[in-house]
Amino acid sequence: MSDKKKLLRALSGETLDVPPVWLMRQAGRYLPEYRATRAEAGDFLSLCYNPDLAAEVTLQPIRRYGFDASILFADILLLPHALGADVWFVTGEGPRLSTITEASGLVKLKGKDDIHDHMAPVYETVRILSRELPSDTTLIGFAGAPWTVATYMIAGRGTPDQAPAHALREGDPETFGALINLLTEATIEYLDQQVQAGAEVVKLFDSWAGSLKGDAFDRFALEPVKRIIAGLKSRHPGLPVIVFPREAGEKYVGFAKAVGADALAIDTAVDTNWAAEYLQPNSCVQGNLDPKLMVTGGDALISETRRIVEALKGGPHIFNLGHGITPDADPENVHRMLEAIRG
Numbered sequence: 364m365s366d367k368k369k370l371l372r373a374l375s376g377e378t379l380d381v382p383p384v385w386l387m388r389q390a391g392r393y394l395p396e397y398r399a400t401r402a403e404a405g406d407f408l409s410l411c412y413n414p415d416l417a418a419e420v421t422l423q424p425i426r427r428y429g430f431d432a433s434i435l436f437a438d439i440l441l442l443p444h445a446l447g448a449d450v451w452f453v454t455g456e457g458p459r460l461s462t463i464t465e466a467s468g469l470v471k472l473k474g475k476d477d478i479h480d481h482m483a484p485v486y487e488t489v490r491i492l493s494r495e496l497p498s499d500t501t502l503i504g505f506a507g508a509p510w511t512v513a514t515y516m517i518a519g520r521g522t523p524d525q526a527p528a529h530a531l532r533e534g535d536p537e538t539f540g541a542l543i544n545l546l547t548e549a550t551i552e553y554l555d556q557q558v559q560a561g562a563e564v565v566k567l568f569d570s571w572a573g574s575l576k577g578d579a580f581d582r583f584a585l586e587p588v589k590r591i592i593a594g595l596k597s598r599h600p601g602l603p604v605i606v607f608p609r610e611a612g613e614k615y616v617g618f619a620k621a622v623g624a625d626a627l628a629i630d631t632a633v634d635t636n637w638a639a640e641y642l643q644p645n646s647c648v649q650g651n652l653d654p655k656l657m658v659t660g661g662d663a664l665i666s667e668t669r670r671i672v673e674a675l676k677g678g679p680h681i682f683n684l685g686h687g688i689t690p691d692a693d694p695e696n697v698h699r700m701l702e703a704i705r706g
């Protein structure tokens with residue numbers, strides 16, 4: 364038996380009898396202990412920028428469930444904040460940001476190397492976690508992919524169809540391209556510091572990748588992620604990277620190889636037998652239980668969990684959800700899922 368951590372083994376291409384498991388948004392409102400710490404911190408951003416409390420909420424799901432990986436508690440919108448955008452969260456509604464609609468909005472932003480004072484508490488959270496996590500738990504750092512982060516910076520909020528970002532992309536390609544470029548370069552610096560502070564793996568979340576089609580997908584979902592990974596791996600050879608071009612559909616095929624990633628996270632819509640045939644030969648696959656089953660539970664939770672493990676057991680697999688666990692999930696269902704995976 365190797366003494367290497369299970370998540371790292373799967374990421375290096377090993378097929379394991381029992382897949383390592385963690386959940387997107389595993390530190391979150393479905394846990395009473397999270398809600399208590401969040402109340403102590405005040406608002407969401409104050410929690411993100413308080414290293415002791417951010418480390419505490421990161422550790423809570425590890426204590427409760429013993430997941431194989433822990434993901435830094437932060438948010439993809441901290442990077443726009445560090446670059447000088449206004450960012451705030453409206454309770455019950457979601458994030459709000461100052462908007463970028465033309466070149467003048469871009470020149471007000473800081474440079475890629477000017478984010479570190481702002482991000483110092485996040486790096487401190489990573490240092491605390493790398494000291495305090497159990498020795499078999501892998502610490503994942505993360506950032507948003509440039510396209511997804513840009514959609515929030517352009518619209519000033521979450522949007523169902525990312526229309527403002529598509530409008531800027533088509534109407535003012537120069538400003539749009541400069542924003543993607545700045546985010547690409549700043550993300551390399553940000554993740555480099557997370558790794559220096561102790562993150563063992565990094566994940567890039569491209570939640571809105573699926574709204575880019577054809578050539579636009581290649582230019583703005585694939586290329587920037589490829590540049591980020593190349594930048595990071597030149598500084599940290601062997602650093603494992605997980606990518607999540609959510610709802611990429613047939614564009615998932617070949618994506619991990621094209622960007623140089625070690626694992627491809629798949630959303631709920633992807634058929635696992637198809638993933639085993641077309642995606643797993645190229646990289647480790649992460650996913651993809653429907654988060655709704657964490658709410659409804661029952662026999663369907665157990666049978667779906669077992670079905671996914673079975674479908675992906677012929678290659679490297681990290682068990683996860685197809686998207687984040689929701690606030691209405693039943694914490695007991697997480698135990699039931701783990702029992703179905705680990706026996």
Ligand code: 1CP
Nearest residue numbers: 387388389390391434435436437438439457521568570687
């Ligand atoms: O009320 C609360 O406590 C805030 C809810 C919350 C949480 C727990 C937000 C607001 N962000 C987070 C943490 C978070 N966000 C993590 C921490 C680690 C973990 O997984 O446990 C991560 C990795 C993210 C990533 C993130 N933030 C994404 C990418 C993944 C995804 O879910 O698609 C996105 C799009 C965001 C933006 C964001 N932050 C928060 C919300 C509600 C949103 C989505 C807003 C929208 O699009 O309308």
